[in-house]
Amino acid sequence: GNSVTQMEGPVTLSEEAFLTINCTYTATGYPSLFWYVQYPGEGLQLLLKATKADDKGSNKGFEATYRKETTSFHLEKGSVQVSDSAVYFCALTPDSSYKLIFGSGTRLLVRP
Amino acid sequence: DAGVIQSPRHEVTEMGQEVTLRCKPISGHDYLFWYRQTMMRGLELLIYFNNNVPIDDSGMPEDRFSAKMPNASFSTLKIQPSEPRDSAVYFCASSSRTQRGKLFFGSGTQLSVL
Numbered sequence: 001g002n003s004v005t006q007m008e009g010p011v012t013l014s015e016e017a018f019l020t021i022n023c024t025y026t027a028t029g030y031p032s033l034f035w036y037v038q039y040p041g042e043g044l045q046l047l048l049k050a051t052k053a054d055d056k057g058s059n060k061g062f063e064a065t066y067r068k069e070t071t072s073f074h075l076e077k078g079s080v081q082v083s084d085s086a087v088y089f090c091a092l093t094p095d096s097s098y099k100l101i102f103g104s105g106t107r108l109l110v111r112p
Numbered sequence: 113d114a115g116v117i118q119s120p121r122h123e124v125t126e127m128g129q130e131v132t133l134r135c136k137p138i139s140g141h142d143y144l145f146w147y148r149q150t151m152m153r154g155l156e157l158l159i160y161f162n163n164n165v166p167i168d169d170s171g172m173p174e175d176r177f178s179a180k181m182p183n184a185s186f187s188t189l190k191i192q193p194s195e196p197r198d199s200a201v202y203f204c205a206s207s208s209r210t211q212r213g214k215l216f217f218g219s220g221t222q223l224s225v226l
Binding site: 032034036041042043044045046049089091092093098099100101102103104105 | 116143145154155157160162167168203205207209212213214215217218219220
């Protein structure tokens, strides 16, 4: 079946540290991959996406590369800010489907 | 653009009562999704609609849950009778067929069943 596995949190970093949140997936065919972010008390927002192998999605200093050989889509940011504190969700849509399947989420806490 | 609008924002009810959650999607969007979020189970897709027609309801937990979309601008999720284990945040989201996977989420309904 289709599923997404994320590293467990919380991840606690100091401001300006480098961030990596691991995400791997299981899917048939050619899924599209996404990262969503949820700030406290809000719904999720799309952060970035990649629709085919070797694509790199990027937004607000975050980036992730679609690696088909390792079935991964790790989220990275070179220098985190306190305002990046949130829960990050990796997700996929199976080939030719509009169904969005989420991972369990990883909470990020950035300290000043 | 008002975004996806959900109501109520908070709902507290007693076990056995009927609960109705409401959602107004973004105008022009073809797809509507209902998700449930809990600490234990994360984000679960309950059901989604395309052009007001239910496409996949395999995530609906049991017969106590039902969802309808009578027109393109309104959907409801009903729980009858409610139970304490239904306590969660329920999100509605909508998207366009031209942007597969890009969902716009409402602010959610925090449901507490006592």
